[in-house]
Amino acid sequence: MNQILSPTPTMSSREIAELTGKEHKNVIRTIKDLLAAEILDAQIEPLKFEYRGQWFDYYELKKRDSLILVARLSPEFTARLVDRWQELEYQSKQHNVDINNPHALRKALLEYTEQVIELEHKNTGLEKSIKVITQTNHGVKFQQACKILNIKRSVLADWLSKHGWDRRLNNARASTHYSQERGYCETKYEERTKIKANGELGSYSQIEFFILPKGMEVLAKHFGIRG
Incomplete structure (x- = not known):
């Protein structure tokens, strides 16, 4: 079965900081400690984001690494992270389409078209607001x-x-x-x-x-x- 597969979902260290109520710099420190201890995936590399004219590190983590990280940061918030991952995985499955199934492909195209139309309406509202x-x-x-x-x-x-x-x-x-x-x-x-x-x-x-x-x-x- 041929499928159009969506990218593997990840969660950023910035979102994890927000979910756990921790400062992002402390989340980054814990990630680096876990990487040094070879507990997290050694292949992950820091990315950069700009804030107030300065550039800072952040990470995109897969499910396993994010669960390990939150367990270290704040065990009481692990359930919240699990719930968020369930949402991400559900969204990812929703975007997998069997291109050999005409019905499934047509449904996906209709859903995509509806999303585009909705986005255009939002953009129109945005433009009107900006004009005001x-x-x-x-x-x-x-x-x-x-x-x-x-x-x-x-x-x-x-x-x-x-x-x-x-x-x-x-x-x-x-x-x-x-x-x-x-x-x-x-x-x-x-x-x-x-x-x-x-x-x-x-x-x-x-x-x-x-x-x-x-x-x-x-x-x-x-x-x-x-x-």
């Missing part, structure tokens, strides 16, 4: 970004913080040098006046945080358009 964003030179504020992306404020706040896009300045959200340099975010400062308790006029700087069109493109591609 680019209508202003200042991008959008945090709350507006949440509405466009259809995600909770806590989700976006957590993402911005983890990726170094924002910081706290005078108890307000502001952009970082990293996000400004890449054109993702911008902070506007406006001098305002207010009446003090003693009746005198005082001045203060109002801080406004904006996510620019380039930053929204990154966010929209990451979170997708959620209906």
Whole structure:
């Protein structure tokens, strides 16, 4: 029987770090220790990913190695990893097609076509959202970004913080040098006046945080358009 086989599923060390709640650098350290002890597959080589202008190692692990790794890192999370592997293996089986079976091949082609159409609809929604964003030179504020992306404020706040896009300045959200340099975010400062308790006029700087069109493109591609 001839089959179109999907690649052997793997799981990245970054996903394992997320599943177990461990820092990625600690996951990498454990992988290297296990490799040195010849417990993991000696053939696996580190890959690279970019973060904040720097390059870091990560690994793509097969099922056996990932289970061994998690057992060492955090035994209580082994069940969660097993569940994730079952999902990956199920998805892999779904993509195996008997090309000599016209019915199976036709079904696979229809499913693929439906996926392409769905993706085109999502891309159209994404393009419309980006057009709305680019209508202003200042991008959008945090709350507006949440509405466009259809995600909770806590989700976006957590993402911005983890990726170094924002910081706290005078108890307000502001952009970082990293996000400004890449054109993702911008902070506007406006001098305002207010009446003090003693009746005198005082001045203060109002801080406004904006996510620019380039930053929204990154966010929209990451979170997708959620209906």
